[in-house]
Amino acid sequence: LFGSSVDDQVRHLEESRRLKIMFIILAWVCSVLGLSQIAASHRISMKATQERLNASMGSEEASSRLGPHMCNIGVHYYIEHAMSCEDTANLEMLGCLLKDLQFNRPPPLYGGIRQVHWFGGDPEQDAFEYYRGSRRASCVFEGEKGKTHDEFPIPDYCSRAMVSELSSVYDGRLRYTRLLAGAKVLFRTTAATCKSVKSYSLARIFKKSKIAKACWNMVNDWKKLYCLKYSECACTDMSDSGCHFNDEKVQCCRSKYQEFLNSTYGK
16 A cells, blocks of 8 residues: 555656656747747748738728738737727627627627637636737737738638637636647647648537647637638638628628537537
């Protein structure tokens, strides 16, 4: 009995040491790579995205703006929609009235609801947090300019619908915060490509069991929903009239979201 207790203690110490080593390695990789240079193979598409962003930022009434995309400031990744809910009276077409399903109501409109955050290192977080960001510039969080990644060529309605779907499980119980959980997706690309779509499944995304998630996992789940469903609503013209306020494209997003509400995952 005494020997077994000692063995248990040794195993516990070894496990703790392994976790500490993993965390140190993860922190080192994050500091060296900044998590923004991982998708080196997609530099050409990111350059094109950035050129469009730079061109649009010079005008308050840009005819073509950056589509929904991922951002990062250091090791923290988050989702940013193309448009602020302050930019139009037609809140429905931008998806601004879609509900955070944990609370069964839309996120508060006072902030414009452009950014969605899941702070994987915050043990107190039990829901998505919504931030205004900048109405024009991309990836500005709390006054700090971050890295802008590839745009996803979909209407904002689709982007907000994807967040609404994820809010059904990102509740602090089924999905709870843990920084080390992000190690599983550390080297996943932020590019708007779906080469690994065959390995994705809705059943895994909405599994009704407790799973630890960091911010990297959240943005990866958002991308998976794009690849599995909402990429079918892709815009060929990323102007406001050609995408975010295009009746056909927005209706496609509505239909995809309704599929979720009608499914076992949305009930």
